[in-house]
Amino acid sequence: MNRKERRAQARTGGAPGQAAAGGNDPQLAQALAAHSSGNLAAAQQGYQAVLQRQPDNSQALHNLGLLAAQAGEYPAAIELVQRALKVKPRNAAAQRDLGKILYAAGQLQPAAEALESAVKLAPRDAEALALLGACRTALGEGEAGERACRKALKLAPEHPDVVLQLANAQAWQQKFDAAIATYRKLLKQQPDHAQALHNLARCYYNQAMAQVGQGEMEPAGESLRLALEIDASFADAWSNLGSLLNQLGRPDEAEAACRRALELNPQDVDARANLALILEHASRLDDALAEAEAGLEQAPEHPWLRLAAAKVERRQGRGDAALQRFSGLEAPAEGSLPLRLDWHFEQGRLFDRQGEPDAAMAAFHAGNRLARQLAEQRFSAPGSRPRGITRQRMAALSARITPERVANWTPITAPSAEDSPVFLVGFPRSGTTLLHHVLESHPRLRVAEEVEALLSAETALVGDHKGADDYSGWLDRLESLDEEAAQAARQAYLETLTAGLPDKPQVHTGEEARTVDKLPLNILRLGEIHRLYPQAKIILALRHPCDVCLSAYMQNFDLNDAMAHFTDLEETGRFYAETMTLYRRVREVLPLDVHALRYEDLIDDFDGTVGQLLDFLELDWDERVRDFAETARKRQRIDTPSYSQVTEGLYDRARYRWERYRDHLAPVIAQVRPFLPAFGYPEV
Structure with missing residues (x-):
């Protein structure tokens, strides 16, 4: 205050x-x-x-x-x-x-x-107690402030100033639900209490910022909307709502929110920076640079604006100009953790483009140190999923996929391959986003991107659960699946998978587009996929293991339990090895219908490699698959780290990039070496 x-x-x-x-x-x-x-x-x-x-x-x-x-x-x-x-x-x-x-x-x-x-x-002066509570809160002693206010409230239960100061003390301690209830209590007595309305809107706003820090994006959006219901002129709330909506993949709403913030306060450079970043992510590069430049005229050293301009210039092929945006500014030592993260990762990408691997790796190391801090914050937050759940589930699945247990699965009717989704899987950064847009360009295919649809199948059978221990209940149900349960699981899965996907026009009568489930780490769930859809076709995206691990380390991922592995090089290599070990084990036990496709082959021989893929899918060649970059550019938003790359078309600068970083990759090479010959790569 x-x-x-x-x-x-x-x-x-x-x-x-x-x-x-x-x-x-x-x-x-x-x-x-x-x-x-x-x-x-x-x-x-x-x-x-x-x-x-x-x-x-x-x-x-x-x-x-x-x-x-x-x-x-x-x-x-x-x-x-x-x-x-x-x-x-x-x-x-x-x-x-x-x-x-x-x-x-x-x-x-x-x-x-x-x-x-x-x-x-x-001792019975309620006004003095309430003021003491306010004072202690302002001094940063929220707990003492709340105690004083509660004493005052016993003496004057309905006094508006006492109730207000109690709510303020609760809000300072980030007891947001309690503070909101107390503000609401006061507003029920005095609906037009200006200070209570003002503080309640700020309480919702601060709650949203805390939720963002914990990775709770949807609840944060709701909190911001509640703040704006109270105070529609709250420019900071509009600006941050825009940034949040962009992260949630709603670019039109995001842009509108930031423009509303700028209508309210044309001098709000933070809102202009958010708008520039939204436009850059939507690949509206000229518009993004114009907004960044307009903001930099007001605030020449604003870090987010410089960052937005650098992103655009990198994508325009002007690496020197992009690097110049960082000139004279040290990486922020304090303040927004997302800003500091993005700052280091963008510098790393620029140094990589300029052929300076040592400088690039130094920047990626700095970014990943911060990413580990962010991961620790999120995993320690109340209600968060426990760290390590991915590995625990991998171990549980590996123990269940044995010839003996599979032989005892209850028999169920299997949908045909034509009635099953196509699954596009692979270790992250293996080229799945490129394949997504190649497949999406074919009129007989439509691609669902990064949808956790299998979780809906789990929920349909065993209820919502967060812990690894509950995973065994899902595996139990899969092993003893009957026809009714299988149908319920498939229905829940398909409803989630296809929600929001536009229909494609039929090529001719009876030829509807088939759905591709593109979620790379579904490679960890091939046993579950086979149980529900044993005839399904599976596309396995492969790339040189060293390139895959290096690229994963170079990405500023939205951190969940799986992506948090990529904040450390050795851990990245270990996670790759464990993932591919599980994949090979499942392949040995289950008769999966898999077509493996290497990224390097796609770059070397696009038509031949895509032609073989379409033959696997029993589809005819269509010239439109060559226009995948245009397909990507037409999308409002691509929700993977490759959003800025797939719109460029084919390029080979990332092929065998790991060789330039060989001196940095000893922890990775030791982990992935056993998989090189299995996937057709030479020994290193």
Whole structure:
């Protein structure tokens, strides 16, 4: 809370200090009467006249101090009330008013000391307790602030200032649900309470920022919308809603939110930076650069604006200009963790493009150190899924996929290959986004990107669960699956997979587009896929294991349990080895219909490699598959780290890139070496 808001909440006017209505001093009595009636000029003259006769009249000093505070003359007000207390140090009202004036003047520690004295003298003074609570909260002592406010609330359960200060103390401690309920309680009594409305909107906003930090994007969006329902002119909320909607894959709404923020505050460079980044992600590069440049005219060293401009210039092939955006600015040492992350990763990409692998790797190391911090924050947040659940599930599945157990699976009717989705899997960064757009360009295929549809099948059979231990319940059900349960699981899976996918027009009668489930790490769930769709065709995307691991380490992923493996090079190699070990084990036990396709072959012989893939899918060649880059450019948003690459068309700069980084990759090479010959790559 800023000083202006503190002053608004700590009004120092009101009834003057009473002492038997002036006692036997008619002049003091007249001044008190004038003060009570609102004739402040007459009251001031009266108090001054009393003090000319009686310089130590504590009541006149006290009340003259209140008048000075009302006029914003805080130093004079403090001096006058302190003089009054020298005369009568046990005057609880004067101690309380001194604390109130000090609080309004921003002198928080002296204010707290005065209010503590007031409460000791008058333990049942609800106003003093509430002010003490506000003061402790402003000092960063939210728990002490809340205790004081609760004592005040017992004495004055319906007093609006007491309820307000309690809500503020709860909000400061990030007890958002409690604070929101307390603000709502006050607003139920006084629906137009301006300060409560203002603070409630900020409480929702701060709740949203905390939710973003924990990776809870959908709840954060709802919190921001609630803030804007209360205060539609809250520019920061509009700006951050735009950034959030962009992360949620809703670019049109994101752009509209940022433009609304700029309508409210054209000088909001943060909103302009968000808008520039939204436009860059949508591949509207000229528009993005125009917004970034407009913002940089106002704030030449704004890091987000420089970052947005650098991203655009890198994609335009102007690496030198992009690197110049970082010139003269050190990577931010404090502030937004997402900014600091993106800053390092963008520098790494630029150094990589410029052929400087050592500088690039230094930047990626710095970015991944921060990514590990972010992962620790998210996995330690209340209600988050436990770290390591991916590996635990891999181990559980590996133990279940044995010839003996598979032989005991209950028999169920299998959908035909034509009635089954096609599954596009592979280790992340193996070229699945490129394949996605090649397949999407074919009129007989439509691709669902990164949809966790198998989780819906799990939920349909065993309920929603988050822990690895509950995974065994899903595997139990799969092994003993009957026709009814299988149909329920498939229906839940398909509803989630196809939700939001546009229909493609039929090529001719009866030829509807088949759905491709593109989720790389479904390679870990091929056993489950085979149980539900044993005739399904599976496309396995392969790429040189060293390139895959290097590329994964170079990405600023949205961190979940699986992606968190890529924040450490050795861990990346280990995760690759464990993933491919599980894949090969499942292949040995189950009769999967797999077509493996290497990224390098796709680059070397596009037509031949894609032709073989279409033959596997029993589809005819279609010239439109060559236009995959145009297919990508037409999409509003691509929700993978390859969004800026797939729109370029075919290029070979990433093929065998690992060789330039060989000196850095010893931890990876040791892990992936056993898989090189199996996938057709030479020994290293």
